[in-house]
Amino acid sequence: MFVYLASQSPRRRQLLEQLGVRFELLLPDAGEDTESIEEALPGEAPATYVRRVTRLKLAAAIQRLQDRGLPDAPVLCSDTTVALGRTIYGKPLDARDARRMLRELSGRTHRVLTAVAIQQGRKRREALSDSRVTFDRMTPAQVRRYVDSAEPMGKAGAYAIQGAAAAYISHISGSYSGIMGLPMHETAQLLRAFGFTP
Numbered sequence: 001m002f003v004y005l006a007s008q009s010p011r012r013r014q015l016l017e018q019l020g021v022r023f024e025l026l027l028p029d030a031g032e033d034t035e036s037i038e039e040a041l042p043g044e045a046p047a048t049y050v051r052r053v054t055r056l057k058l059a060a061a062i063q064r065l066q067d068r069g070l071p072d073a074p075v076l077c078s079d080t081t082v083a084l085g086r087t088i089y090g091k092p093l094d095a096r097d098a099r100r101m102l103r104e105l106s107g108r109t110h111r112v113l114t115a116v117a118i119q120q121g122r123k124r125r126e127a128l129s130d131s132r133v134t135f136d137r138m139t140p141a142q143v144r145r146y147v148d149s150a151e152p153m154g155k156a157g158a159y160a161i162q163g164a165a166a167a168y169i170s171h172i173s174g175s176y177s178g179i180m181g182l183p184m185h186e187t188a189q190l191l192r193a194f195g196f197t198p
Helices: 010-018 046-068 095-105 140-148 164-168 176-180 184-192
Strands: 003-005 023-025 075-084 087-089 109-120 123-135 169-173
Touching: 003 010, 010 023, 010 176, 010 184, 046 075, 046 109, 046 123, 075 095, 075 184, 087 095, 095 140, 109 176, 109 184, 123 176, 123 184, 140 164, 164 169, 176 184
Parallel strands: 003 023, 003 075
Antiparallel strands: 075 087, 075 109, 109 123, 123 169
16 A cells, blocks of 8 residues: 655655655656645635645646556645744745745744645545744844755745754644644544555
C-alpha cells in the first residue's frame, strides 16, 4: 500500500516518513500553473481559504494521476497558511515582503492553519489543524538577518518553525507538525480511513 503525496515540500515528505507510510511523489508538470491556486479571494476567511486551496490542489493532483495513467492509490494534499486576524500571510514575494510580514508578526500571536485532504475514487476525507504561535518582539536588525538567511522564502508567513525562526518563538499552542506543514495526528486519522496503519 502507498499514497501519492502531491507536494513539493521536503517537510511534508519528512513528516509522512515519520508516520511510516510509503508514498510516491505526484508533482506538477513543468507547465502547470500552481501559483494561481494559492491566491486568496477578497474577504476570504483564513480557514475557508486554506481548505479551498487544498481542495484545488487535490483536484489538480487527481487530474494529473489520470492524465499520466498511473496506478490507482489515495492522493494526499495539504496547504498551510498563517493568519493574523483575517489577514492571510502566504509565501513572501521577495525579501522586502518577507521583512514586512515578520515586522507585522513580531511581538504578536498568530494562527497557523493547515488543511489536509486525501481522496481515492469518490471517497474523500479532510481535516484542519489550527495552531497558535507567539513571536517575541524582533528588532529590525534581527528581521533583516533572518531574511538575509533566505530561510523565509517559500514559507507561509515568511518563517520556518523548524529553522532559525525558532529562536524568536516564545510559545506555541496546537500541532508542531501542523505548523511545519502536515499535522501528524490528523493525517494519521485520515490515513486510517483508507486502510493504512501509521
